[in-house]
Amino acid sequence: MIKAVIFDLNGVFLQSEKLSDRIERDYGVKSAEFIEALIEIMNKVMVPNAPHSYQFWQPYLQKWNLNLSEEDFLEYWFSGEKLVPELLDYAKELRKQEIMVFLLSNNFKERTEYYRKHFPQIFSNVTYAYFSWETGFVKPDQKAYQKVLQDNDLSAEDCVYFDDSEKNVNIARALGIHAFQYKGLSEMKETVDKLIYRY
Incomplete structure (x- = not known):
């Protein structure tokens, strides 16, 4: 069941144009160069007790001649992300059916704080939100998924x-979770309904 x-x-609840594409269009920084920096920095800040992300971005911003303060840079980044209201409504429907709804996200402190301030409706309509910088488990680490199961007395099935990442989906599927890109x-919705009502 x-x-x-x-x-x-x-990429699911929150949708946005790729940050690398926006940066290239608005500031002239090559998308590939920005992505390389983004991957390097995200790997450093998605874990517990990480320093503020801006200290890692600052040398790159200086290199690219972007005179952006921490507040300006993070606001530029995060403000491009938009909530999908229909997905929020569906989460509410699932909760009414007594189905738990969780978020499992690789993320960092400043971004999560922005979400909690600007998108409180997400957090009030899910059972719990798991963030890598709080749990210490970064997808595709199996422990990220296993924590959700163990905390809530759930079996994989x-x-x-x-998830929008095929790699993350494959790891979840290997654990026995019904996982889809x-x-x-x-x-x-069609996928979930088929799984719910087949029993």
Whole structure:
């Protein structure tokens, strides 16, 4: 029986134009160069007790001649992300059916704080949100998924998982979770409904 639906956050609940494309268009920094820096920095800040991300960005911003303060840079980044209201409504529907709804996100402190301030409706309509910088487990580490299961007394087959990353989906699937790459709301709802109502 399906007892829980687990969602990635970015690329699922929150959608945005690629930050690297925005930076290239607005500031002239080559997308590939920005992505290389982004991957390096995200790997450093998505874990517990990480320094503020801006200290890692500052040398790159100076190199690219971008005179952006920490506040300006993070606001530019985060403000490009938009909530998908239909997905929020679906989360509410699932909760009404007594199905737990979780977020499982690789993220860092400043971004999570921005989300909690600007998108409080997300957090009030899910059972719990798991962030790597708080748990210490970064997807695709199996422990990230196992923590959700263990904390909530769930077995893998009780859960459905959606992520825009194929790698993350494959790891979840290997654990026995019903895992799918997120390709849009209608396809996702159809998948969940089939799993719920087949029992």
